[in-house]
Amino acid sequence: MKKNNRLAFRETFFAGRLGIRGKILIYLAFLAGFFLSLLWLFRSALLLETYQGVLITIMILLATSVVGFTMARSVSDPIIETNRAALELSRARYTRPPHSGGYLEIAELNDTLVKASEDLRKVEDLQQELIANISHDLRTPLTMIVGYAEAMRDIPDEMTPENMQIIIDESNRLTSMVNEVLDFSRLRQGNFELKQTDFPLTELIREICTRVSKMTAVEGYTVTVEAEEDTLAHGDQARVSQVIYNLIGNALTYTGEDRTVRVRQQLRGNQVRVSISDSGEGIPQDELISIWDRYYRSRENHRRSVIGSGLGLNICRGILEMHQARYGVESELGKGSTFWFELPRAY
Numbered sequence: 001m002k003k004n005n006r007l008a009f010r011e012t013f014f015a016g017r018l019g020i021r022g023k024i025l026i027y028l029a030f031l032a033g034f035f036l037s038l039l040w041l042f043r044s045a046l047l048l049e050t051y052q053g054v055l056i057t058i059m060i061l062l063a064t065s066v067v068g069f070t071m072a073r074s075v076s077d078p079i080i081e082t083n084r085a086a087l088e089l090s091r092a093r094y095t096r097p098p099h100s101g102g103y104l105e106i107a108e109l110n111d112t113l114v115k116a117s118e119d120l121r122k123v124e125d126l127q128q129e130l131i132a133n134i135s136h137d138l139r140t141p142l143t144m145i146v147g148y149a150e151a152m153r154d155i156p157d158e159m160t161p162e163n164m165q166i167i168i169d170e171s172n173r174l175t176s177m178v179n180e181v182l183d184f185s186r187l188r189q190g191n192f193e194l195k196q197t198d199f200p201l202t203e204l205i206r207e208i209c210t211r212v213s214k215m216t217a218v219e220g221y222t223v224t225v226e227a228e229e230d231t232l233a234h235g236d237q238a239r240v241s242q243v244i245y246n247l248i249g250n251a252l253t254y255t256g257e258d259r260t261v262r263v264r265q266q267l268r269g270n271q272v273r274v275s276i277s278d279s280g281e282g283i284p285q286d287e288l289i290s291i292w293d294r295y296y297r298s299r300e301n302h303r304r305s306v307i308g309s310g311l312g313l314n315i316c317r318g319i320l321e322m323h324q325a326r327y328g329v330e331s332e333l334g335k336g337s338t339f340w341f342e343l344p345r346a347y
Contacts, residue, residue, distance in 0.1 A: 198346035246312030
């Protein structure tokens with residue numbers, strides 16, 4: 001432990017007070033001193049006169065100074081330039097320095113910093129888009145709630161069960177969005193806990209599909225269920241329910257003109273696969289890798305989620321990875337997409 005502390009102090013001391021140029025010059029000074037010591041030690045054996053020894057000493061010092069200064073600049077300039085350029089990295093800006101390719105390691109470092117800058121810029125842009133989209137999605141139900149409430153207050157005839165139901169539905173939509181944002185935050189902080197048990201998966205799927213169908217039937221959406229046989233699965237029932245709910249919500253948002261979502265349960269050995277399919281435009285192949293990522297948003301124009309906040313896929317990914325479950329997406333342009341996951345069967 002003491003050895004590590006001494007090493008850390010030495011590295012911090014030299015790095016903070018000398019820098020690369022100073023280190024190189026000091027090392028060369030030690031080397032020059034070593035040769036000078038040998039020169040004076042063996043001066044008699046070399047049959048050197050005093051003035052010859054002084055002349056050689058001066059020449060060694062000059063050569064050491066020139067070589068040391070040249071080496072120090074050639075090594076330190078690219079690193080100093082890279083360090084100055086890296087100060088802008090926190091703003092997602094990074095310009096490759098002019099001397100960054102002088103050494104392989106420094107060139108690789110600059111490649112890494114350029115990639116980090118691009119990733120930071122991408123995340124920042126997607127985060128801003130996400131905030132804008134969620135703000136838009138929150139504003140719509142709030143506007144409807146306020147509008148219908150004011151109409152019911154000012155016009156007695158508008159106090160109808162239908163209008164009250166609209167207010168209730170929009171309030172539930174707001175609650176769902178807020179809950180998804182909170183779950184998203186908890187996943188990022190690692191505060192998500194699982195309570196895994198054996199539970200009736202097929203029955204759960206049917207209940208969720210029935211509930212969603214009632215919520216969206218007035219808008220013309222249809223959710224169908226196909227199951228080979230009733231089965232049990234092992235996992236956290238509440239979280240698996242959230243995954244199914246979010247995947248159905250995503251499918252409802254992007255399904256095609258038939259407004260139909262198909263949920264299918266298949267048995268595969270000791271695993272049970274749940275697939276949720278839509279009939280939408282599909283997802284380009286180059287986007288399939290990123291579809292589950294945080295802040296990801298499809299290239300197509302933002303569409304208001306039928307249910308949920310639009311954070312569902314990233315939440316699904318976190319829950320499924322906590323279950324150590326396999327999951328994925330299959331899509332073909334013009335033919336829709338199918339999201340799936342697998343859980344172990346319980347017997």
